[in-house]
Amino acid sequence: MSSIVFVVSALEAIAASKEAHKQKHLGESVQKALKDIKEHAPQLPDPETIFAPLQLATRSGSIPLTTAALDCIGKLISYSYFSVPSSPNADKEADRAPLIERAIDTICDCFQGETTPVEIQLQIVKSLLAAVLNDKIVVHGAGLLKAVRQVYNVFLLSKSSANQQVAQGTLTQMVGTVFERVKTRIHMKEARLNLSKLEKGVGNTSSFTVDASDSVNDASGSNEADSVEESAASEVPSNDDGPKLTLKDLEHRKSFDDSQMGEGPTMVTQVKPPQSTPQSPSGQTPRESSIEDGMDSDDSEDEVYIRDAYLVFRSFCNLSTKVLPPDQLYDLKGQAMRSKLISLHLIHTLLNNSMLVFTSPLCTITNSKSNEPTGFLQAIKFYLCLSITRNGASSADKVFEVCCEIFWLMLKFMRAPFKVCYAQLWQDLALILL
Numbered sequence: 001m002s003s004i005v006f007v008v009s010a011l012e013a014i015a016a017s018k019e020a021h022k023q024k025h026l027g028e029s030v031q032k033a034l035k036d037i038k039e040h041a042p043q044l045p046d047p048e049t050i051f052a053p054l055q056l057a058t059r060s061g062s063i064p065l066t067t068a069a070l071d072c073i074g075k076l077i078s079y080s081y082f083s084v085p086s087s088p089n090a091d092k093e094a095d096r097a098p099l100i101e102r103a104i105d106t107i108c109d110c111f112q113g114e115t116t117p118v119e120i121q122l123q124i125v126k127s128l129l130a131a132v133l134n135d136k137i138v139v140h141g142a143g144l145l146k147a148v149r150q151v152y153n154v155f156l157l158s159k160s161s162a163n164q165q166v167a168q169g170t171l172t173q174m175v176g177t178v179f180e181r182v183k184t185r186i187h188m189k190e191a192r193l194n195l196s197k198l199e200k201g202v203g204n205t206s207s208f209t210v211d212a213s214d215s216v217n218d219a220s221g222s223n224e225a226d227s228v229e230e231s232a233a234s235e236v237p238s239n240d241d242g243p244k245l246t247l248k249d250l251e252h253r254k255s256f257d258d259s260q261m262g263e264g265p266t267m268v269t270q271v272k273p274p275q276s277t278p279q280s281p282s283g284q285t286p287r288e289s290s291i292e293d294g295m296d297s298d299d300s301e302d303e304v305y306i307r308d309a310y311l312v313f314r315s316f317c318n319l320s321t322k323v324l325p326p327d328q329l330y331d332l333k334g335q336a337m338r339s340k341l342i343s344l345h346l347i348h349t350l351l352n353n354s355m356l357v358f359t360s361p362l363c364t365i366t367n368s369k370s371n372e373p374t375g376f377l378q379a380i381k382f383y384l385c386l387s388i389t390r391n392g393a394s395s396a397d398k399v400f401e402v403c404c405e406i407f408w409l410m411l412k413f414m415r416a417p418f419k420v421c422y423a424q425l426w427q428d429l430a431l432i433l434l
Contacts, residue, residue: 007050008037010072014053019060026060029053047082047099055106066110067123073103074127083137083268101266104131104143108150118160125151125163125170132174136270138181140304143266145311148174155342156335168342175312175346179354182309182363185302189362192298256379258314258368269301306365309357310379313350317383319343321390329396337396344402347387351409359413377417384410 011030014020020027030053036045044050057069076082082103096102107127110120128147131139139147151174155167320343328336350357357363357376364373388410392403 004037004042004044006075007044007072008034010068011037011050011053013068014057014065017060017062017065019057019062019065023056023060026053026056029056044081047076050076051082051099051103055102058106058110063117063119067119070107070110070120070123070127073107074123074130077103077127078130078134080134080137083270098266098268100131100137100139100268101143104128104139104147104266107131108146111150111154114157114159116158118158118163121154121158121160121163122166125154125167129170129174133177137268138270138305139266139268140308141266144178144308145315148312149315152342156339171342172346172349175316175350176353178305178308178312179350179357182305182357183354185305186356186360186362189298189302193362256367256374256382258310258379267304269304303365306357306363306376310365310376313347313380314383316343316346317380317387320347320387323390329394332398340391341398341402344387344391344399344406347384348402348406348409351406351413355409355413359417375417377414 011034015027015030015034020030033045033049033053036049039045051073054069054073057065058073060066073082077100082099097105107124110116111124116124128151132144132147148171151167151171155164155171158164158167320340322336322340324336324340328334331337332341358380359377361375363376365376365379366372367374367379388403388407391399392407394400394403
């Protein structure tokens with residue numbers, strides 16, 4: 001009922017506006033939506049029927065109508081309403097992009113740069129935050145990246161200091177949520193592996209216990225560091241077997257192939273409700289009889305989350321590496337320097353708060369070239385080290401300071417996987433920063 005109230009209120013405001021009387025298509029669309037709501041009460045009708053007038057309202061040119069429509073779209077996204085399958089009424093319906101993707105596109109299209117009214121800017125940020133933070137229907141791929149990118153644009157281009165601050169906080173919350181979800185998936189994967197070990201050990205005569213050392217420790221745990229170090233040592237030849245990697249040839253040393261990894265289509269995953277485990281006639285539960293199939297399915301879904309984290313982190317690493325001309329190097333309020341600083345600060349925040357994602361052996365992503373799973377840290381090390389080498393010698397104090405903080409986190413938590421192949425590079429980085 002509360003959903004119907006705010007939708008009806010927004011649609012009635014649009015219907016009463018002068019724009020609805022001037023623009024015939026908008027007026028007819030609103031009246032059709034209101035009629036369908038009454039016919040389907042207390043449930044909402046087909047999502048396409050509700051979305052159509054809201055989308056038209058965002059294009060009306062009216063600040064109040066656009067703001068009201070964006071607010072309603074954001075709330076409906078947070079209620080997971082636009083993720084409900086639409087009822088196809090025509091053949092062309094099957095060729096349309098998913099409704100959640102069109103909803104995000106509609107929100108993003110309302111931002112027209114620094115000339116966008118401040119009220120609309122703020123509502124864009126709020127609605128996109130609702131789309132990314134929805135914990136029941138999670139948006140992935142192009143839709144997620146577009147939402148993050150547009151909030152970044154608001155931060156960079158808005159002339160309102162208040163909106164800049166809101167966009168900066170929202171951006172931090174968005175990327176933090178993406179990585180928190182990966183951490184949750186890592187813990188779930190650990191639980192599945194432990195359950196699998198437990199079920200396989202039930203038939204053994206010896207008792208089986210889950211040792212605490214098998215769990216995924218925090219980034220500072222010695223067990224995890226040892227396992228990552230051994231993995232790195234087995235994958236990469238030692239420095240004695242070949243030339244040492246230095247800063248000069250770092251930019252041409254890219255071990256992880258992501259050339260085929262675009263943003264991908266917008267897709268959603270739905271949080272699965274807990275299921276009961278009734279006994280089958282053979283005495284096995286469905287979970288026991290299909291444990292391997294279930295793990296394969298969950299592993300595929302895990303990679304969807306990890307892929308999002310990879311693309312987000314890669315984007316900010318690339319933004320941080322842009323070379324600034326001398327006249328922009330000390331302009332802390334300029335767009336170029338603000339872009340570099342927020343990118344570096346987000347990299348630092350993600351490393352500081354989500355080190356588990358970078359160091360866990362359970363967090364892997366598929367290499368496009370070899371089609372083999374690769375550790376997350378091994379996948380992003382090229383971009384991370386390139387960001388540090390491009391900015392570590394900066395004469396701008398704030399850039400230098402955040403680079404030192406990032407390097408300290410790398411030295412503290414990533415030394416084990418890096419030291420085998422990057423021994424010389426560590427020395428060069430230290431010389432730059434010291």
